[in-house]
Amino acid sequence: MFRSLLFVPGNNPSMLQNADIFMSDAIIFDLEDSVNLDEKDNARNLVETYLLTTKELPKAVVLRINPVNSDLVDDDLKLLQTRKIDYLLLPKANKISLFVLDKILKKIENKIELKPTKVICLIEETKSVIDIYELAKHERVEALMLGAEDLTSELEINRTTEGKELLYSRSRIIYAAISNKLIPIDTPFTDIDNQDGLIQDCKNALNLGMKAKTAIHPSQLETINEIFSPSQKAIKWAEAVLKKAKELNKGAFQFEGKMIDRPVLEKAKKIIEKAKLFELM
Amino acid sequence: MWQAGSKESNDCLITLKKSDKTKIKIDSIVGHLFHNQILNAVKDTLKSDNINNVEVLVEDKGALDYTIRARLKVAIKRMMKDV
Structure with missing residues (x-):
């Protein structure tokens, strides 16, 4: 169960070394969008070394891997050998990418005798919103997370603080998650300095049924935790x-x-x- | 020449060059306190990867031990890829 999950760029030592003291219920170590292509090896190695050598790790460790159809994912998944990763965050999750990831994970888990790795599906494509109930039924899936930036980009619409444009995708994710006993996790609010907007966005998501929200800056965590906690x-x-x-x-x-x-x-x-x-x- | 890391705060930039013998140079903002720890991290990593005859320059902006090790490992991997 989460209220807040903080994205930390995998190649940022300053953020990594403070990961355990942020007030987040989980840290998402990002190897995907926040890391330049020529720095993927640096990020991967930094996160790996951090996980292997740090005594006080965050409450839950999530690793956002690169898309399964990229040639980066095999190296990303080598980090499972640290045995410190609680969840994988699958970008551009859809029926095919989840199927492929499941196959790869089964091989790795058999090879290194690792218990089944849980997956959080990042829903950021229109086809994933449509296929959401099938994704939600997969045995590896523990949570469904909305990724509104890619989704609104595909739809060629703007995000607003009011969030009406996300009503359909949020609702689909919430109903699919709750009906399958998964956690629906809301998209981050990207206007970091707009605290009032963050409060409104959190309340919109909470009132629809979201149970947690992602953050892209530690300053957002206090608000998210407060709103997603019982009063x-x-x-x-x-x-x-x-x-x-x-x-x-x-x-x-x-x-x-x-x-x-x-x-x-x-x-x-x-x-x-x-x-x-x-x-x- | 192979590099990994950056000169951002809490990071370090590792530069690796081929050499006739192993040389380690440390330029750190906390060198007066942690020179030996940084040196040990570099020596350990070179030893564990069985690397000799390289010149290592560590330009450190307050990186923790695991960051120095991680950056050096990547610089080594990048070197091995090219050699």
């Missing part, structure tokens, strides 16, 4: 509801003038589960 008010309500439910032992009852039944109790349980996981209580 103290919600935690207190959930605790009180669950306590009352235990006392009454009834299928349905009234609490503070409102009816509480199974779906509401499930919601309260999820709030408490998240609050415990994110150390909010």
Whole structure:
């Protein structure tokens, strides 16, 4: 479970050496878009050496590899030998790229006796938005992440703070993820200095059903964590509801003038589960 | 000549040249404190990759140990590719 995932360019030592102190639930070490073609070997080696020699690693380590149809991916996947990578982020995820990655991973996992590597699909093509339910059913997939920059580029539309242009893609990702018990992760907000815009963008995504958001700068993490965490008010309500439910032992009852039944109790349980996981209580 | 890394903060630029014997030159903003650690990182990496007869220049802007090792390894790989 995540609230925030921070992209760190794989070839940036300053960001790497602070990766464990950022307030992010996961760090995405990027070998793809943020790294120039002639620096791929530098980035790969830096991340590998960092993973092998650093004692305090981030809570979760995600590696964004290069596209599976590139000649870079085989070297990227050698980093699995560090046994420190929790998830692979698959760029331009679609039925074919996921199929190809699965085949490659099976070979590697057999060869080095590695447990199955979980995959986060980066949904950044229109065809992936259409095929999202098939991607979501794949056994390796743990989360679906929206990549709005490539998607809006393909659609030849502009991104807005209001985010109406992302309503369809966000909703498809959320429904596909939730119905398959995966985590829907929202696209980063790229206007780093616009704090009000970030708040609005986070709330838009949260209200649709996104459970986490990616960040492209550490300054975005506090806002993202706050908005994607249950509030103290919600935690207190959930605790009180669950306590009352235990006392009454009834299928349905009234609490503070409102009816509480199974779906509401499930919601309260999820709030408490998240609050415990994110150390909010 | 082969290079890896950069002169950005917390990074280092490694320059590797062929030589008649191994020479290591360190130019570091924290050299007064960490010269020996940087030297050891370079020697260890050369030894583990079995590299001799090279001239190594480390232009260090405060890189951590693993960054120096990673940059040198890439410079070595780039050299091996060409040789």
